[in-house]
Amino acid sequence: MKRWAALACGLVVGVVSIGVAPDEARADDDTWYDRYVAMDAAVGDTYYRSADGAQLAWNESYVLDSYVDVYGLSRDRRWLDKAVTHIDGMIADADDADGDGYRGWQTARYSPVEIDNGGMETGAQGDSTLPADWLRFQTTSANAFRTTDRRAGAYAARIDSDGQLWRKLYQPVNTYHPNTVYQLRFWSRTNGSAAGGQAYLYDATAKQVLCSTDVTATVWTYHSLDCRTPSVAGHTLQVWIGHRDYRVAGGQAYFDDVALSGRFPYLVHDGMIGSSIARFARLVEQTPELHESYRAKAVSYRTFLESEVVPRWESSSYIGNTWYALTSTTGTYKQSLKIDAFSHKRNWSILPYNQSLAFSNMLLILHEINGNAAYLDRARLNGQYFKNALTLSGDAYTWPYSYSSAQPEDVSHANIDVGAARELHRRGIVFTPTDMQRFTNTLTNRLWNGSLTAPKVRKFVDGTGDDSFSKYLVEWTEYAQWAKAIAPIVSEQYRHSTVNHGYDMLALARIMKWDRTKLVNQGFELATSFDTTQPAQWTRAGSTATTAFRDSANTHTGQYGLTIRSTGGAPQGVFQSWEGWSPATSYTLTFSGRSSGGAAGGRVVVTNVTTGAVLAALTFTDQDWTGHTLTFQSPDTATQTVRVSIGNADPTVAGAAHVDDIRIRVTGEPW
Structure with a gap:
């Protein structure tokens, strides 16, 4: 016990620290x-x-x-x-x-947008009522025009129905990859008329609608639909916006942020x-x-x-x-x-x-x-x-x-x-x-x-x-x-x-x-920057790379566990300072452990370094991986120093202890 107490109070070495107080890391x-x-x-x-x-x-x-x-x-x-x-x-x-x-x-x-001025922000040269790059179909500035009633930016497009003819705007697509799914997306709303709204992608060469969707909402609503392009290049594709039913007069359909992009x-x-x-x-x-x-x-x-x-x-x-x-x-x-x-x-x-x-x-x-x-x-x-x-x-x-x-x-x-x-x-x-x-x-x-x-x-x-x-x-x-x-x-x-x-x-x-109230590098998977055999955030005490090391041959989960090898002399081990804990609180420490057999065994101990008191300790000699649990009370004073140490049960006898998955939680909590 005296040998183990000395190990648990060993000097802190090998941990990169930049002035983090326990309450700051909590x-x-x-x-x-x-x-x-x-x-x-x-x-x-x-x-x-x-x-x-x-x-x-x-x-x-x-x-x-x-x-x-x-x-x-x-x-x-x-x-x-x-x-x-x-x-x-x-x-x-x-x-x-x-x-x-x-x-x-x-x-x-992220793919290129294949139509221009989909936000209707720019007016056509010589006619600011017409969105640049868009063409009118059977319409004039009286029933297809830019409007400040928009979803975003400064403008949108508004198209009115009069019950006489289709009133639409359209734009040729810049280019396309054959036999590829393109996404036609836009924001739109209507005034609630049965004329509704409609947007579609049209193959003018084959005279075929490739995809279409209707608009009925009276508030700005996002629409997205997939359209597959022709199997060959060279067709003229066009994006059209207008009404669902031209025979109904008094309809108002609004469109903004119209885009067509390939799904790649x-x-x-x-x-x-x-x-x-x-x-x-x-x-x-x-x-x-x-x-x-x-x-x-x-x-x-x-x-x-x-x-x-x-x-x-x-x-x-x-x-x-x-x-x-x-x-x-x-x-x-x-x-x-x-x-x-x-x-x-x-x-x-x-x-x-x-x-x-x-x-x-x-x-x-x-x-x-x-x-x-x-x-x-x-x-x-x-x-x-x-x-x-x-x-x-x-x-x-x-x-x-x-x-x-x-x-x-x-x-x-x-x-x-x-x-x-x-x-x-x-x-x-x-x-x-x-x-x-x-x-x-x-x-x-x-x-x-x-x-x-x-x-x-x-x-x-x-x-x-x-x-x-x-x-x-x-x-x-x-x-x-x-x-x-x-x-x-x-x-x-x-x-x-x-x-x-x-x-x-x-x-x-x-x-x-990385919550140090739970311990960190619990599975010993991570190494320090200066020694790949030493588990990060764990400090060696009286040990070397051959007596306390990350061990890929003895692991319960993951790729590494921790092995402590007793040499039949001075105690060998590692420890980690436990930080951010709540005073006078019940905690549970769990780990998986096994040993090579014999009296050397393994030991996990929680020590109040300030007072020298051992808060909890458990010795194990199991030769198969076994789960272990320790319940203990944290100190009454939050400023006291507490460490969790891992070593051998009897360091005077040659043997090895293997530990993995060690963690602390408030008793009764899920982690």
Whole structure:
């Protein structure tokens, strides 16, 4: 017991700390969890029902990631069940709209708009009553004209019916890709007349309406419909707006923000969605206790990604091969040369760093499951391509948005960049511990204003710009592995804010993940920046890399556990300071443990370092992984120092103890 007390009070070494007081790092026990549950109830099931690739990438992917994270915190399988429901729904909605033989998702959000002046903001030359670029059909300025009764901007178009003839406006489409789904979208309203309103896409060459929708609402309402273009090029396509029934006089139909854009696939969206699905599959694969309930699903999801999403970007007859091997050590992804998914005036072909990294990150996660060497090679080459773009400024990295842009990357898009870099580092590829510390320094030394009570973060990675992107830090949050201050920087963005977005759900999950009232790096998956054998945020006490280390051969869940090896002499172990706890409160500590057998065994102890009192201790000698629980009372005085230490039961005897998944929660709370 005396030997163990000495270990538990060892010196603090090897933890990067930037002056975070316990109350500043505190995440208020289960306040964050309660907010997360409430938000999931409000918006969690909103996004996966959409078949739009952008909606799924920039909303649903974060929801799915949050489910995986919150399961890891709570071990509550309802979050995995929700993930299954969402992934099943997304895969069911995936289609082969472009006919290339591969299913996936598309969006019209970023593709070129193929008509002009859809907002009616500009008047025609010589006739300001007519929207520029639009043509009148059987109308004059008396019954088809620009109006200030609009949905947005300064103008809209109004068309009146007189019961005599069709009164319409139309505009030829600039260009189109054959046999492609285009989205016709607009805002409209009527005055309630039975004449109603109508918009449609017309093939003037074939004299065929390709798609049409009616308008009846008397308040401005958004409309969107899909239209497939002719199978060959060269047809004259036109967008028409007018009434549903010209025979009814007195009708007024209003149109604003009319647009027509192709629904195209985007590599970044498939990467974001696919990475989230792959993370679920990886979790299941690496957690044997989940196999019975979820492995069949996980395998089917992996198969979908491997057979549909991944080959889509190299073997599709519609998209073409977008992989670009630059050199023997670098490669990346480029725009499709077959479809203008971004702009007809593009002057670049290689995709921005964040877009290619999102996709290669999915490949890296899949490789961890399937061992496909080609996936690993793509991720490695793409990671090196990004690394070559980094500039060391002092002790921090800066980088541009893309190879062709002088503008620095913004903090929000950089989430994808630093997330992919961290995943590569975790796999021991491309990025070193020094690189991780430099990315960390980008946030803590260049972007952060230094405040823990009102922290703000600059918009661009070079430290310029305003602080409007301060809350977009979900992947930066994971760099709390290397700097303790990052957790409160993020949590303070959300302490008093309203959360209403899928992104916010993941932010709350990451805040919970780095809540030091629960302990952090609970599964020992993360390493320090200076020693890959030492678990991040855990301090060695009297031990070395051979006696207290992250162990991939002895793990209960995930890829690593912690091994403490007794050498038959001085105590060996690690500890973590427990912070932000509430005084005089009942807490429960849980962990999984096993030993090599014999008297050395293992021991977990909670110690009040200030008074020297042991608050709780548990010794184990099980040779199979066994769950253990300790319940104890926190000190009455909040300023006292408390540590959780892990070592051997009897350090005078040779043997080994293995621990995984250690965490603390308020007794009776769900996590």
